[in-house]
Amino acid sequence: MDDATDLRNEIRKDYRTGRFVIIAPDRDRxxxxxxxxxxxxxxxxxxxxxxxxESMTTEIMRIGNPWKIRVVENRYPEFSPDIPLEEGSGKLEYISGYGYNEVLIDTPIHNLAFDKLKNEDMRLWLDALIEREADLYTKNYIKYVQIFKNSGPEAGESMVHPHTQIMAWSEIIGSIKDEIDRIKDYKDRYNKCLYEDLGELEENRILLETDRMIAVAPYASRFAGESMIVPKRHVSYLQDLTVEEKDDFVNTLKMILKVNRNLFGDLSYNLCFHDIKSEPDFHLHLEIYPRLSIPAGVEFGQDVFVNQLPPEVYTETFAQKLKEVT
Ligand SMILES: [Zn+2]
Ligand SMILES: [Zn+2]
Incomplete structure (x- = not known):
């Protein structure tokens, strides 16, 4: 870990979002x-x-008989299609909670951790997400479909049984909006997609590379052990992935989760897909956030995350563990 001691504390700007992160290596850890x-x-x-x-939930779709995956309505939704769509644009702005919340049950097995799913079952999981995402984009007024997973108590998991959430929004706001804006800025400035430069931007932080996918520990990682999987081809929307890309994606995800478990144990983590149908300039990716520390005053008061495990150190350690698990 000699490199780690060479790393100084610094404030990095995330080229993807414009957010700032403090990289503060903990030399005792x-x-x-x-x-x-x-x-x-x-x-x-x-x-x-x-x-x-099954009667405790309202089913939307299932795969397999007996089922291997079910998609159901979220019993505690943030959004509902029954709420009329309206906006307030006075001094206090708002958008009504129109939208959809669905839950995909990853496996019938209650205690099977998501990362232990067989590759073929994880492929079914991806296919089901793609199918639900495509359908939700056909609903009235839906502009953005967000897919994420909260795994483990520190990641905000509400149910132990492995599941993934799908939220359909009537407005494009937050991180996805910031990322769309920055991808467009980059294109205006350099006449190419920001993610086409990923190999250069993340040169020292490449975790894995396959024929069709690249996985990196992002330069301005907010979380210790954060990673991101990106298709090499320009794809903005999950449904546009080819069969080979989907296979590669699942294999890459499995491997990252396997190495992370080996390195961090029974960790909590979030998976967040970033993809969007209506913005061809956007470049799809999956962000993986291990939840190994608790966000506190700097994070909430200043909206700046402190990361004590520099992505360069994570990358080095990842490479060692990768050799052990393969
Ligand atoms: Zn269960
Ligand atoms: Zn691209």
Whole structure:
């Protein structure tokens, strides 16, 4: 870890979003010290996502008989199609909570961690997400479909049973808006897609590379052990991935999760897809945020994250662990 001691503390600007991050290497803490011990399984609660309890949820689709994947309505939705779409643009602005929230049950097996799914089952998971995303984009007034996973208590998981959430928004705001704007700025300035320069921008932080995918530890990672999977070809929307790209994507994701478990133990993490149908300039990617520390005053008060594991150190450690697990 000699390189780690060469790294100085610095404020980095994220080329993807314009957000700032403080990289503050903790010299007393090696990557292995972020290790999380096995979590106690919760028992005794009737799980609405288990086979036999299907009547507890409203089903939208399923794959397999008996089912391997189900998509159901979120029982505690932030958005609903029953709320009339309206906006307030006075001194206090708002958009009504029109939209959709769905939950994809990743597996019938209650205690099977998502990263332990077989590659072929993870492929079904991806196919189901793509199918639901495409359908939600056909609904009235839907401009953005967000797909994410909260895995583990520190990642905001509400149910232990592995699941993925799909939210359909009537407006393009937040991170996806910032990223669209920056991709457009980059194109105006350099006449190419920002992600075509990824190999150069992330030269020292490449985790994995396949024929069709590249995975990096982003320059301005907000989280210790953060990574991002990006198709090499310009693709803005999940449905446009080819069969080979989908296979490669799943293999890459599996490998990152496997190395992360080896390195960080029973970690909590979020997966966030960034892709959008209506912006051909956008470049699809998946962001993976291990949740190994608790955001506090700097994060909430200043909207700047402090990362104690520089992405360069994570990259080095990842390479060592990759050799061990393959
Ligand atoms: Zn369950
Ligand atoms: Zn691109």
């Amino acid at each position: 090696r990557p292995e010290d972020f290790f999380q011990s096995e979590k106690e399984p919760k028992i005794g609660i009737k799980c609405p996502f288990d086979p036999g309890n």
